[in-house]
Amino acid sequence: xxxxxxxxxxxxFPYVSTPHKNLMVHLVSTVETxxxxxxxxxxxxxxxxxxxxxxxxxHASLHIRSGLxxxxxxxxxxxxxxxxxxTGGALNITSFSSYLNPxxxxxxxxxxxxxxxxxxxxxxxxxxxxxxxxxHPDYLKTFYEDTKLDTPRQKLQKLAEVKPYFSSxxxxxxxxxxxxxxxxxxxVEGGLSxxxxxxxxxxxVAREVLGIWLEQCALGKREVGExxxxxxxxxxxxxxRKTIEIDLGxxxxxxxxxxxxxxxxxAIREAYRV
Amino acid sequence: xxxxxxxxxxxxFPYVSTPHKNLMVHLVSTVETxxxxxxxxxxxxxxxxxxxxxxxxxHASLHIRSGLxxxxxxxxxxxxxxxxxxTGGALNITSFSSYLNPxxxxxxxxxxxxxxxxxxxxxxxxxxxxxxxxxHPDYLKTFYEDTKLDTPRQKLQKLAEVKPYFSSxxxxxxxxxxxxxxxxxxxVEGGLSxxxxxxxxxxxVAREVLGIWLEQCALGKREVGExxxxxxxxxxxxxxRKTIEIDLGxxxxxxxxxxxxxxxxxAIREAYRV
Numbered sequence: 001x002x003x004x005x006x007x008x009x010x011x012x013f014p015y016v017s018t019p020h021k022n023l024m025v026h027l028v029s030t031v032e033t034x035x036x037x038x039x040x041x042x043x044x045x046x047x048x049x050x051x052x053x054x055x056x057x058x059h060a061s062l063h064i065r066s067g068l069x070x071x072x073x074x075x076x077x078x079x080x081x082x083x084x085x086x087t088g089g090a091l092n093i094t095s096f097s098s099y100l101n102p103x104x105x106x107x108x109x110x111x112x113x114x115x116x117x118x119x120x121x122x123x124x125x126x127x128x129x130x131x132x133x134x135x136h137p138d139y140l141k142t143f144y145e146d147t148k149l150d151t152p153r154q155k156l157q158k159l160a161e162v163k164p165y166f167s168s169x170x171x172x173x174x175x176x177x178x179x180x181x182x183x184x185x186x187x188v189e190g191g192l193s194x195x196x197x198x199x200x201x202x203x204x205v206a207r208e209v210l211g212i213w214l215e216q217c218a219l220g221k222r223e224v225g226e227x228x229x230x231x232x233x234x235x236x237x238x239x240x241r242k243t244i245e246i247d248l249g250x251x252x253x254x255x256x257x258x259x260x261x262x263x264x265x266x267a268i269r270e271a272y273r274v
Numbered sequence: 275x276x277x278x279x280x281x282x283x284x285x286x287f288p289y290v291s292t293p294h295k296n297l298m299v300h301l302v303s304t305v306e307t308x309x310x311x312x313x314x315x316x317x318x319x320x321x322x323x324x325x326x327x328x329x330x331x332x333h334a335s336l337h338i339r340s341g342l343x344x345x346x347x348x349x350x351x352x353x354x355x356x357x358x359x360x361t362g363g364a365l366n367i368t369s370f371s372s373y374l375n376p377x378x379x380x381x382x383x384x385x386x387x388x389x390x391x392x393x394x395x396x397x398x399x400x401x402x403x404x405x406x407x408x409x410h411p412d413y414l415k416t417f418y419e420d421t422k423l424d425t426p427r428q429k430l431q432k433l434a435e436v437k438p439y440f441s442s443x444x445x446x447x448x449x450x451x452x453x454x455x456x457x458x459x460x461x462v463e464g465g466l467s468x469x470x471x472x473x474x475x476x477x478x479v480a481r482e483v484l485g486i487w488l489e490q491c492a493l494g495k496r497e498v499g500e501x502x503x504x505x506x507x508x509x510x511x512x513x514x515r516k517t518i519e520i521d522l523g524x525x526x527x528x529x530x531x532x533x534x535x536x537x538x539x540x541a542i543r544e545a546y547r548v
Contacts, residue, residue: 132406133448135509137516144444164438170418170452174407178447235409242411 010049010063015082015092019199020113024094026203027111027210028063028078031098034214038071048267051260057084058255062264064271067101073218074101074236075271083255091116098218099240102232105130105224106217107143107177111206119187119194122165123156125206126180127213128239130232133178140178147212149179152205161185161197169246175239181205240272284323284337289356289366293473294387298368300477301385301484302337302352305372308488312345322541325534331358332529336538338545341375347492348375348510349545357529365390372492373514376506379404379498380491381417381451385480393461393468396439397430399480400454401487402513404506407452414452421486423453426479435459435471443520449513455479514546 011028013021032039042049042065052059060081067073078096085091091114098109107127115121127149133140143149156162165184167173176182185202187194224232244265252261285302287295306313316323316339326333334355341347352370359365369386381401389395401423407414417423430436439458441447450456459476461468498506518539526535 132409132509133445134513135406137445137512140444140448150444170414170424171407171411173452174414178444235406238411239408 010061010078010080012061013080013094015059015080015090016094016113016115017195017198019195019203020094020115023198023203023206024078024080024096024113027096027206028076030207030210031076031096031109031214032065035067035071035073035076035218038067038073039065039076040068041065044267045263047260048263051256051264053256053260058082060256060264062267064267066271072100072104072106074099077268077271081255085116089117098213099236100130100218102229102236103224104217104220104222105139105228105232106220106222107213109210109213109217110176111210113198113202115194121185121194123181123183123185123202124165124167124176125209126176126182127209127217128175128180129177130235143216144177144179147216149177149209149212152208153179153181156181156183156201156205159185159192159197159201161187161192171242171246175243181209237272237274240274244268244272244274284335284352284354286335287354287368289333289354289364290368290387290389291469291472293469293477294368294389297472297477297480298352298354298370298387301370301480302350304481304484305350305370305383305488306339309341309345309347309350309492312341312347313339313350314342315339318541319537321534322537325530325538327530327534332356334530334538336541338541340545346374346378346380348373351542351545355529359390363391372487373510374404374492376503376510377498378491378494378496379413379502379506380494380496381487383484383487383491384450385484387472387476389468395459395468397455397457397459397476398439398441398450399483400450400456401483401491402449402454403451404509417490418451418453421490423451423483423486426482427453427455430455430457430475430479433459433466433471433475435461435466445516445520449517455483511548514548518542518546518548 011025013024042063044062044064048062050061061079063078064075066075076098081093083091093114095112100106100108107129110124110126110128112124113121127143131139162183162185165182167182185194185197187197248265252265285299287298316337318336318338322336324335335353337352338349340349350372355367357365366389367386372383374380374382381403384398384400384402386398387395401417405413436457436459439456441456459471461471522539526539
């Protein structure tokens with residue numbers, strides 16, 4: 001009934017369709033199971049794990065687990081966000097990313113599903129590189145060519161409902177890899193529904209990319225010298241700071257009020273260590 | 275009559291449509307006029323300025339002018355290529371690029387038109403960055419955000435005939451900027467002709483991007499320290515070597531025979547100094 005409390009746990013993904021929820025739960029569970037021995041328990045306070053604005057039109061959840069000091073995992077970060085739009089619709093964003101630390105130079109994992117209407121969504125799915133690919137063609141070969149990471153992108157691109165998506169942020173466009181899946185999906189009358197596209201097309205592709213990340217990046221051994229570690233840390237820190245600035249800095253206070261925004265950004269900065 | 279010799283001069287662009295030729299001549303002339311005091315005369319031997327294969331099915335022209343030692347211009351390079359296809363059609367490629375030297379870190383200029391049928395072509399138009407944009411957000415702001423370089427890309431993208439193009443080379447995808455115009459243009463029955471699209475849409479956009487390159491990049495003053503010069507040279511040289519390998523290395527001997535390929539690649543390597 002309407003008297004029940006809102007579902008407030010991260011893994012409940014309460015505002016999205018069942019296939020969308022199932023996909024997010026599958027990806028997060030896969031990483032938490034495969035990397036169980038690498039991850040510390042979450043230490044987020046309850047009012048960061050779930051928060052809402054004063055008028056209860058906007059709801060969100062954050063999930064962060066840091067890696068053990070001995071692990072190449074820096075942290076994993078998941079979130080969902082539900083905002084009522086002035087037009088009567090709602091904006092639903094779910095995201096899951098995994099960052100590695102400078103003990104390895106392997107790419108990170110990034111997935112974001114941005115749904116602003118019942119029939120359309122934007123998918124961002126990538127293993128963002130941690131080095132300048134132009135200066136490091138061997139790195140491009142190892143993580144993007146030899147892994148055939150462009151194949152899942154090509155598969156998804158074949159669907160009539162799928163069009164390339166260009167982020168309005170040139171920095172975000174620069175951060176992603178040349179095999180990044182940046183697409184807008186528009187379901188049309190009489191065609192596949194958004195739920196079918198998520199279940200039968202986006203899901204398999206996301207699981208495939210996550211599998212490559214787990215085996216070749218998170219758990220692949222890389223030799224990194226001390227100088228290179230310092231360079232990686234500099235670039236990683238810059239990406240983290242810019243990502244906060246672009247993704248959260250301006251929107252969060254507006255959507256959730258200054259107090260919740262301060263708490264949540266504080267928790268993210270602590271995990272990011274920037 | 276058929277007894278006349280083939281037009282063999284670079285600026286004649288003998289195998290492409292009038293609007294296509296006019297656009298190429300305009301771009302090359304604009305740069306050679308604006309940068310006249312920076313450029314040395316061409317020193318290419320005649321059999322590199324124009325060459326063909328033994329059976330005279332494939333024809334090509336190369337044009338290179340190096341910059342004066344005191345100039346920030348490394349060199350400008352133009353080319354056209356016409357190859358009869360086994361299918362009965364022809365492949366026509368025209369290109370023009372301008373490279374700066376390490377006395378500045380400003381972006382280069384790159385234009386390529388690849389036409390493999392009378393109704394379709396691929397356009398590559400960009401100011402490729404000479405630094406890792408992720409590590410240098412100030413550089414991204416100066417050359418790509420403040421110059422509004424994404425606007426011409428957005429304009430062209432609005433045409434129904436224009437679709438994003440993904441190079442099969444992940445290295446080429448990595449070399450270009452986040453505002454790169456990488457599109458396939460397909461003229462359709464009853465719509466705009468390819469010639470109209472070149473004249474009224476590609477032309478204005480190419481002139482606009484070239485104007486930004488001339489004023490903000492080629493002729494803009496930049497301070498570059500000695501360490502940074504060495505880094506720029508390392509990255510520039512790698513891009514040149516990889517570009518030769520990807521673009522020319524495997525195709526040229528097949529298309530023009532080993533002797534012409536050796537001559538032409540030799541001339542390009544001399545201009546590139548790699």
